[in-house]
Amino acid sequence: MKIENLSRRDFLKGSLLAGGGLVLGFSLPMVDKALARQGDVEKATYPIDAWIQVDEQGVVNFVVPVSEMGQGSQTALAMILADEIGADYSTINVLNPTNNRLFNNPMFGMQLTGGSTAVRAWWEPLRTVGATIRGMLIEAAAKQWSVPVSACTTNDSYVVNQQSKAKTHFSKLVDLAADLAPPEKPELKSRQDYQYIGKPMKRVDTPKKVTGEAVFGIDVVVPDMLIATVKQSPVFGGEVDSYDEAAALNVKGVKAVVKIDHGIAVVAKNYWQAKKGLEALNVKFKGGLTEGFTTEIIERAFDDAMLDDINSENAYQHGDALTEVKNAHAVHVMKYHAPHLAHTTMEPMNATAHVTDDFCEIWAPTQAQSKSVQTAMDLTGLHQDQVRLHTTYLGGGFGRRAEVDTIAQAVTISEEVEAPVKVIWSREEDIQHDFYRPAATSVFEIGVDKDGYPYAWKNRVVNSSIMMRYAPQWVSDKPDSSMTEGAAEMPYHIPHQTTDVVRVDTDIPVGFWRSVGNSLNCFFVESTLDELAHHAKKDPYQYRRHLLKNSPRAMNVLDVVAKKAGWDKQLAKGKGHGIALTHSFGSYVAEVAEVSADKDGNFTVDKVVCAVDCGLVINPAIVERQMQSAIIYGLTAALYGKINLADGRVVESNFHDYPALKMAETPEIEVHIIESDEKPGGYGEPGTPPIAPAVANALFDASGIRYQSLPLKS
Numbered sequence: 001m002k003i004e005n006l007s008r009r010d011f012l013k014g015s016l017l018a019g020g021g022l023v024l025g026f027s028l029p030m031v032d033k034a035l036a037r038q039g040d041v042e043k044a045t046y047p048i049d050a051w052i053q054v055d056e057q058g059v060v061n062f063v064v065p066v067s068e069m070g071q072g073s074q075t076a077l078a079m080i081l082a083d084e085i086g087a088d089y090s091t092i093n094v095l096n097p098t099n100n101r102l103f104n105n106p107m108f109g110m111q112l113t114g115g116s117t118a119v120r121a122w123w124e125p126l127r128t129v130g131a132t133i134r135g136m137l138i139e140a141a142a143k144q145w146s147v148p149v150s151a152c153t154t155n156d157s158y159v160v161n162q163q164s165k166a167k168t169h170f171s172k173l174v175d176l177a178a179d180l181a182p183p184e185k186p187e188l189k190s191r192q193d194y195q196y197i198g199k200p201m202k203r204v205d206t207p208k209k210v211t212g213e214a215v216f217g218i219d220v221v222v223p224d225m226l227i228a229t230v231k232q233s234p235v236f237g238g239e240v241d242s243y244d245e246a247a248a249l250n251v252k253g254v255k256a257v258v259k260i261d262h263g264i265a266v267v268a269k270n271y272w273q274a275k276k277g278l279e280a281l282n283v284k285f286k287g288g289l290t291e292g293f294t295t296e297i298i299e300r301a302f303d304d305a306m307l308d309d310i311n312s313e314n315a316y317q318h319g320d321a322l323t324e325v326k327n328a329h330a331v332h333v334m335k336y337h338a339p340h341l342a343h344t345t346m347e348p349m350n351a352t353a354h355v356t357d358d359f360c361e362i363w364a365p366t367q368a369q370s371k372s373v374q375t376a377m378d379l380t381g382l383h384q385d386q387v388r389l390h391t392t393y394l395g396g397g398f399g400r401r402a403e404v405d406t407i408a409q410a411v412t413i414s415e416e417v418e419a420p421v422k423v424i425w426s427r428e429e430d431i432q433h434d435f436y437r438p439a440a441t442s443v444f445e446i447g448v449d450k451d452g453y454p455y456a457w458k459n460r461v462v463n464s465s466i467m468m469r470y471a472p473q474w475v476s477d478k479p480d481s482s483m484t485e486g487a488a489e490m491p492y493h494i495p496h497q498t499t500d501v502v503r504v505d506t507d508i509p510v511g512f513w514r515s516v517g518n519s520l521n522c523f524f525v526e527s528t529l530d531e532l533a534h535h536a537k538k539d540p541y542q543y544r545r546h547l548l549k550n551s552p553r554a555m556n557v558l559d560v561v562a563k564k565a566g567w568d569k570q571l572a573k574g575k576g577h578g579i580a581l582t583h584s585f586g587s588y589v590a591e592v593a594e595v596s597a598d599k600d601g602n603f604t605v606d607k608v609v610c611a612v613d614c615g616l617v618i619n620p621a622i623v624e625r626q627m628q629s630a631i632i633y634g635l636t637a638a639l640y641g642k643i644n645l646a647d648g649r650v651v652e653s654n655f656h657d658y659p660a661l662k663m664a665e666t667p668e669i670e671v672h673i674i675e676s677d678e679k680p681g682g683y684g685e686p687g688t689p690p691i692a693p694a695v696a697n698a699l700f701d702a703s704g705i706r707y708q709s710l711p712l713k714s
Helices: 029-039 072-084 118-145 205-211 247-251 273-280 295-307 321-327 368-381 405-417 429-433 517-535 538-548 552-564 620-640 691-703
Strands: 002-005 022-027 052-054 060-063 092-095 151-157 159-162 167-169 225-233 239-242 253-262 263-268 282-286 313-318 330-340 348-357 358-365 387-391 421-424 440-448 453-461 497-501 573-585 589-599 605-612 670-673
Touching: 002 118, 002 368, 022 239, 029 263, 052 118, 052 497, 060 072, 072 092, 072 118, 072 159, 118 151, 118 253, 118 405, 151 253, 225 253, 225 273, 225 405, 247 253, 247 620, 253 273, 253 405, 263 273, 263 405, 321 368, 321 453, 321 497, 321 691, 330 517, 358 368, 358 405, 368 405, 387 497, 405 421, 440 517, 453 573, 517 538, 517 691, 538 552, 538 573, 552 573, 552 589, 552 605, 573 605, 573 691, 589 691, 620 670, 620 691
Parallel strands: 060 092, 225 421, 358 387, 453 497, 605 670
Antiparallel strands: 002 022, 022 052, 052 060, 151 159, 159 167, 225 263, 239 282, 253 263, 313 497, 330 440, 348 358, 348 421, 440 453, 573 589, 589 605
16 A cells, blocks of 8 residues: 655645645555556556645545445544544544545455445555554654654544653644654554544434435536436347427426437426426337346246356355265155245436537546546546546435436437536336345255254355446456355355355346345345255254354354244243354344234344344444344345346335335344454444344244245235
């Protein structure tokens, strides 16, 4: 990692920062190597720009490198930086990122927020740059006091002389520090020295959101802006056949009708006028890649693919399951299925763009800055330095805003009408034109030993590949791991295991959905383990525990959740509990669901107890809320989530037929965070995978009904 003092350079042109003070920029080796691999050698050799500044008032201005979509990343990263500098946390002023490769995620090599990587990716870089700033401020103070650097420390935005107890505020030191070279090997703090990390600090974005100061994508207003709304072919890949442009233009306020990929847009002074114009347009579509498709046809295609040995790809191999399954004491075969799911982010899909002859400016609630900018470049023919992207707050992401379709539309329409344009989708357009969580089918053939424990584990997953569309370079020479994550390398000790995958391309657009493949495979695996425990006449918790002898962190999480949930307590008739575990995104999460059910299949989820080991916890309040959020999001999908197709188009259109969990249905949720000295893991997504199997397993315990497909309330 290379850090440079930019205070004496003309860095402010185009920067989010302003004024003087101590300004640092840094680059990451992985980012530079990624650019060099892509042939971008010139940019790979220009690694430094400004994004952290201690100004003359001692305020730390911090351009946060990730998108804030409610998961608390800004707060967690601000805490890390404040602690390592020794700054007063309240003086950290966070700014949303623009498009700049210097904000590229170290785990991806591109500017992208996803995979629960915000803290995991930036933990070490931010500590290093924070320690660098601290070292420079301490050196400046030591020079003033003529004392050794070792005699000084920082606290609450002061450098303190530990011998004399004299102290000087950062604001008095920044000019002197600005003339110093950054230390080559800054000393990082130890855990016992942290003032903020590990405490439930207030979120940095809350005040702006309470006062309405926070700007989400849908809030963006620029001079002379027009509003557009769109209608796209209901059959994926279809095209516009006919429309009545004159009727649309006759609607008050409507300014233009613009064709877009597989659809059409109406541009007006405001959204209501655009919507009325779209209705008057009377657009008709023709053709499409999924014409004639139904849910039943797709499910049959998945069943056929399950028998396709030629196109199967091995995702994980340990031992010789193919041979050893024949030597097992008994063999159990199980089949599970999960459907396509939509995201339904609370903020409607939107983006704003202003394209001129020599510049393109975009305002968007996006998770994918690199992809957004590249899309604008491709559409306009402009160079990278002619495209500027402002990342707003996101009203929910869940992976949906890693896509750039609305941004492409805004750029296309703005270029056509020669004015700034904000595109806003209706909820119907959102649900019927999503990048859906893939449907999947999973079949297990498991040989058990004489005690009923898995000895040879064969699993085939049939799924659609997200990465082959989104980032084919990541899976060019290997199976798409997002299809088998949660099913391949499991925390359980099984002597022989093979997991393979068959890819089925249905032409239904698929994308990242909160916890991605783990949301599917955790349901499949943890339900299967529950079935195996039942066949072996063993307690499901103890059965899993037996298989975790080589995974102490997983076992500890399982033990904690079982104890906190009162697993051994006697439940009343008609009640049941189920348990499930995930290791995903660098974290371990176990959940116990308690349900009430009757013999007719009616049920309620009464309580969920969650235990999480996500390594070193930055902010326990955020971890707790993210576990609660992930459980509610996953429970909504487990109970109700299913996208159906009829004649090649999505049937569901809004919350009346694609419902969200209501407050009255939401169970009591109890979260227990396990102390850990491991590196930080993710916590935005790992709470989602275990909830579906925990509830399904609880329903079996309560009613004897085994649910092998989702949703549970179909």
